[in-house]
Amino acid sequence: xxxxxxxxWAALLALGAGLSGCTTxxxxxxxxxxxxxxxxxxxxxxxxxxxxxxxxxxxxxxxADAERVCRHVRRLFADQGAQVRTSTKLGxxxxxxxxxxxxxxxxxxxxxxxxxxxxxxxxxGWFISIYTSTLVPAVSEETFTQDVRVRDESGFLLGAETWxxxxxxxxxxxxxxxxxxxDHTVRTKEEMVTEDNAQKDxxxxxxxxxxxxxxxxxxxxxxxRRNSPGPVAVxxxxx
Amino acid sequence: MPPFLWFLLLPVPMPQALAIADDPAPGLFRxxxxxxxxxxxxxxxxxxxxxxxxxxxxxxxxxxxxxxQVMLCRAPFFSEGEREARDEAVLAGLNTASAEWAQAAAAxxxxxxxxxxxxxxxxxxxxxxxxxxxxxxxxxxQAVSDHVPTLAEGDLEVLGAREPLDAYPLACRRWSAEGGLxxxxxxxxVVLLDGRETALHAGVCREGAWRWxx
Numbered sequence: 001x002x003x004x005x006x007x008x009w010a011a012l013l014a015l016g017a018g019l020s021g022c023t024t025x026x027x028x029x030x031x032x033x034x035x036x037x038x039x040x041x042x043x044x045x046x047x048x049x050x051x052x053x054x055x056x057x058x059x060x061x062x063x064a065d066a067e068r069v070c071r072h073v074r075r076l077f078a079d080q081g082a083q084v085r086t087s088t089k090l091g092x093x094x095x096x097x098x099x100x101x102x103x104x105x106x107x108x109x110x111x112x113x114x115x116x117x118x119x120x121x122x123x124x125g126w127f128i129s130i131y132t133s134t135l136v137p138a139v140s141e142e143t144f145t146q147d148v149r150v151r152d153e154s155g156f157l158l159g160a161e162t163w164x165x166x167x168x169x170x171x172x173x174x175x176x177x178x179x180x181x182x183d184h185t186v187r188t189k190e191e192m193v194t195e196d197n198a199q200k201d202x203x204x205x206x207x208x209x210x211x212x213x214x215x216x217x218x219x220x221x222x223x224x225r226r227n228s229p230g231p232v233a234v235x236x237x238x239x
Numbered sequence: 240m241p242p243f244l245w246f247l248l249l250p251v252p253m254p255q256a257l258a259i260a261d262d263p264a265p266g267l268f269r270x271x272x273x274x275x276x277x278x279x280x281x282x283x284x285x286x287x288x289x290x291x292x293x294x295x296x297x298x299x300x301x302x303x304x305x306x307x308q309v310m311l312c313r314a315p316f317f318s319e320g321e322r323e324a325r326d327e328a329v330l331a332g333l334n335t336a337s338a339e340w341a342q343a344a345a346a347x348x349x350x351x352x353x354x355x356x357x358x359x360x361x362x363x364x365x366x367x368x369x370x371x372x373x374x375x376x377x378x379x380x381q382a383v384s385d386h387v388p389t390l391a392e393g394d395l396e397v398l399g400a401r402e403p404l405d406a407y408p409l410a411c412r413r414w415s416a417e418g419g420l421x422x423x424x425x426x427x428x429v430v431l432l433d434g435r436e437t438a439l440h441a442g443v444c445r446e447g448a449w450r451w452x453x
Contacts (some may be wrong), residue, residue: 026264026265026266027265028264028274030279030281031278031279031280033283034275034278034332035328036327037328037437038324038328038437117281139259140273159438164281165263166281168264168266170259170266178267191264193266193271201271215435215436216436216438219432219433219438220438223404223451226400226451
């Protein structure tokens with residue numbers, strides 16, 4: 001087989017390997033997600049708290065994804081001792097009215113709404129990637145903005161945050177191979193970027209920030225209850 | 240194609256490589272720890288130009304072939320670990336928080352002269368909190384005094400033995416009884432009640448009555 005044919009077959013094979021899904025996703029926390037916290041998620045943080053979580057679908061977030069977010073949040077706070085109900089709908093019918101016992105737990109309402117913005121790799125980026133048999137990666141990215149609102153039972157706003165994060169997707173055998181080699185040679189476990197480390201890092205940041213926000217809101221609700229006859233209705237924190 | 244012509248095509252991937260090197264996300268040129276040190280935010284071009292005048296180019300008048308975003312990044316003043324996590328979290332949101340305290344306080348007690356005190360472990364951070372609250376009140380057109388009412392040592396001992404949520408209303412009665420807060424004056428107290436929280440509470444003491452406003 002001639003040299004040029006061998007090179008051609010090698011290029012095709014590399015291209016095939018690249019197209020079969022050699023993708024590295026990297027997570028970068030932006031606004032709010034890497035802020036230090038004073039409270040880590042752990043059992044018993046929210047004993048005696050009832051939490052109604054609403055995960056709102058949007059143009060860029062389908063209902064199935066919103067339900068997945070709600071399941072994750074329910075597990076997060078149920079593991080920390082809270083009684084959690086979830087819904088992907090707004091309005092009075094979203095949650096069933098529950099019977100009030102003699103000592104009803106403190107109830108908070110958590111609204112989560114996300115929007116995403118995806119930027120695909122430009123045409124010339126794909127051309128360079130394919131031209132180099134995916135040794136040079138094609139780079140796409142997705143930026144998400146997560147709005148979080150916490151209210152008490154009467155609707156008073158106790159806490160509001162907007163978090164941003166970014167997932168950068170590198171498609172190509174060259175970049176993925178290099179990252180894999182670095183992960184398995186010089187990097188510590190915390191610094192690894194391949195496989196599902198991006199998702200794990202994001203989940204950890206999201207869980208910590210959400211736990212801190214709900215704790216702050218709970219403290220605020222308990223403090224304002226001390227006022228008699230009721231809290232000052234001045235509109236609450238500016239979102 | 241003659242082999243030497245391949246070298247002419249080597250610079251073709253350079254724009255891609257430069258873009259990857261310039262990206263603040265973790266990857267080949269930046270570790271996760273280094274990426275987390277930067278505080279980045281994705282903004283519209285107009286907002287980015289407002290925050291960093293002269294640094295962001297205007298978009299082309301006929302639009303662009305590519306979908307672009309503006310990401311502003313800055314390195315924090317203090318490195319990670321130089322301050323306690325709670326202090327860092329409290330101070331990171333101080334601009335917004337102080338505006339909220341001032342808004343709530345002004346609504347609860349309009350037309351008074353304000354005294355401000357911060358009840359926070361750590362004198363340095365407490366001073367910053369009190370100063371930020373005073374500036375926020377002044378920005379809302381409120382009259383602010385630098386005088387901070389104090390209590391006798393015996394009173395402090397008694398208050399120290401009480402639950403925090405009971406201590407502040409008692410302290411308020413004592414300030415008024417001792418003449419530290421005469422009529423027409425009020426105290427805005429910025430309070431940390433639990434070491435695990437990062438959002439402070441605000442209370443107003445006026446004419447012997449304490450009220451939590453945030």
